[in-house]
Each structure stands twice: as structure tokens, then as C-alpha cells.
Amino acid sequence: MCDVPSALQLLPARGCALEMPKNGLDRCVGRPLPVESGHRGPSLRERRTAGAAAPMKHVKKSVLLWYSPAEMYRLVTDIPAYPQFLPWCERAEVLAQDGQDTTARLSLSYAGVKQAFTTRNSNVADESVRMALVDGPFSQLEGLWLFKPIGDGKAAACRIEFELSYAFSNRALQAVVSPVFDRIANTFVESFVKRAAQVYGER
Secondary structure, eight states: OOOHHHHHHTSOOTTOOEEOOOTTOSSOBOOOOOOOOSOOOOOHHHHHHTTSOOOOEEEEEEEEESSOHHHHHHHHHOGGGGGGTOTTEEEEEEEEEETTEEEEEEEEEETTEEEEEEEEEEEETTTEEEEEEEESSEEEEEEEEEEEESTTSOSSOEEEEEEEEEEESSHHHHHHHHHHHHHHHHHHHHHHHHHHHHHHOOO
């Protein structure tokens, strides 16, 4: 573990964000769909596997920012504001609130693809947000935001860690939605970094 001075030295210049890849997982990974040439109908095997479960995909990102954990936590948990800065988010609504737990539904509309999904989010104020699938085009979806102070926590700086694992209900659905959702998943953290600059100003 770094000591306080070295941890602060890792911070990017103000006005920048430093993305920290972890074990080569700083991207969406998963088994790609086969690319077929020509114009033929689906084979018997393809028809049989179209309804099979799609493989799990994973996104893992980490970034150091000149914003406090509390500031970034507020942005992530301000779900009704998502359509203001997430271009793919057509609608975001909180369906239920129970203490620190939130059930929310996001409607996706991007590049001709329209889908909606619901998650139940377990929040620890200024520290974490854990997401679990309720319904949507996925067979599995789990996500985790962590907001970690840098040094002794007195500096307005933090490390954000974001993880998302998901699989679509079937391969046919994956073929339609995955190209869009993979891009969304891989730019999610970047979108919140830009939002922080809009709300709190460049640092």
C-alpha cells in the first residue's frame, strides 16, 4: 500500500483524470460473436443456439480525481439527472426508496436500440453503490462503485473504482443490444468524470 505522499503524487494534474488499468481488464471483455461472410440464412446450429444464454462480460475501471468521495457519490446516486449528461439515457426514474436502498429504472435509446432495465441499488453514503438486476434484457447484471479518499481524506481527491458484470438473456438479444451496451459500459466512468467538471467546475 502506498504511503500518503506517494498516493497523492499519483493524482493527475488538475483538470485531468488518470485512468488506472487493472490486470488488463480496463476494457469490456467477452467472447465475440462469429463474423460470417456472404448472405446465407442461419444454420440449424445457429437457430438452436440463438436462444441460448450469452457469455458473461466484465468491465473494470479505476480513476483518480480531484473531487471528494462525497461529491462523486452524489453524482452517481442522482439518478433522475442521468438523462442530462448520458446521451444514451432517454429516461431515468426512481421506483422505490427504502433508507439507503434505491430501485431505479433506466430507459436506453441509442443507435436505433431501445431497451429498459431495472436495478436495486444498495448505497453506503459517500462510500459505495452496489447494483443488482431486477429486470431487463439481461440474465445477469451486477455492478459496484467504490469511492475511496486519497491520503487522510482531507484533500478533495478520491479514487473511483467501477466494476460491471453482465450477460444478455440470449445470444439473439446480445447480437442486437451488445454493441451499444458494451460502448455504454466502457464509457460510463468517463461520463461521470465529465459531469463532475460541469457540476463542480474544473479542478
